[in-house]
Amino acid sequence: MIAQSQIISGPSTHIEVVRATSMKLHWSPRSPFVRKVLIVAHETGQFDRLEKVRSVVAMTKPNEQLMRVNPFNKIPTLVLDDGRILFDSDLISEYLDSLHSGTKMVPSDSSEHWQALCWRAFGNEMLDALILWRNEQTRPNGTHLQILLNAFELKIRTALDFLERDAESLTQAPFSVGQISIGCALAYMNFRFAHYNWRKARPKIAHWFSEFEQRPSVKLTEPKDE
Template sequence: MKLHWSPRSPYVRKVMVAAHELGLAERITCVRSVAALPTPNPIIMADNPLSKIPTLVLDNGDVLLDSRTIVEYLDSLAGPGVLVPLEGPARWRALSRQALADGLLDLLILWRNERAKPEERQTEAWIEAFATKVNATFDRFEQQAGDAPASSFGIGEIALGCALSYADFRFAELNWRSGRPHLSSWHQSFAARPSAQATEAVDG
């Protein structure tokens, strides 16, 4: 399997954390692929016309798009149901947790793009909205971290760990740990996992 990959993409990291957790990482060939919003990459577009990563090309030539689809596929190879519950309330809780964590990532990426503009082109109302939504989401995860069993680890937790690590990587000034002891402790345990250490984001 070939994965269009970047060491900085939190969505690619989701896939690779899952692959390590499932024992499938060695079956994936990572191809360094730059996916910049204003510059379509023809190499990625040969497999994914959206020019987005992660994109996984299977050995039979089929192409899977989006981290959620790819993780479900990897889970089906290893289980299924190891990281993504197959049915019932556990499935909907896991998918909802993943959706909230992915939404947090989406907000952080949009916020980063906005603040990268020249100051006179930035929209202050957008920046304020990003900050409000991001902090409210941190607070929701703090509440959930206090209620959830520490042993639980699946796609929702992978998505959350990658989102919080991305906040550290690109928004260290947010100091999201302040006033959120449960979430801070939870992320410390995530960061200690071999799968997280093997996929830590780097600039390069």
């Protein structure tokens, strides 16, 4: 499938990208996991190569069409023209990162590599907890478990305090899947937990996030309720 190369201009000018004939991305403008992939696609000059298929998903309402390619009913899901199907935002991001010759979003230098992957896992854990927290909050009246709501709030509050201590390293390290994952988790807080003033008393991570928000790839992928 992958044979020729083409020059595409992206944030690092003239990134060489390996040509794959088609890549269909099941996506939604609301999903923070999809957003991770879209930011990688913009950063590596490959956004326009993705054919976007708007897919509506909810844990409680399986999408039959999506489940024909992803039995877990999740987005992002990437369908390649040779029939291969990739799901999970990290797997898809690494696949895209393997197709271009610009600055890699998964750094290869050993210490940068592991740091980026630790941050990526941190952002993913935050997102998993936030999504479960929101599901619990939006249960029909009186059916939520307060003990779970309290536990999610404690986990997120503690995670934010960890990030406050890591803000300087996040600024200094090369931009990678690590910052993308953490940035998408913080942005999801603003999107779905707007009342939760996470910036208060956390000036360093708030400052890091305000710079993250200035990146063109981040501005172009702001979440939207349609």
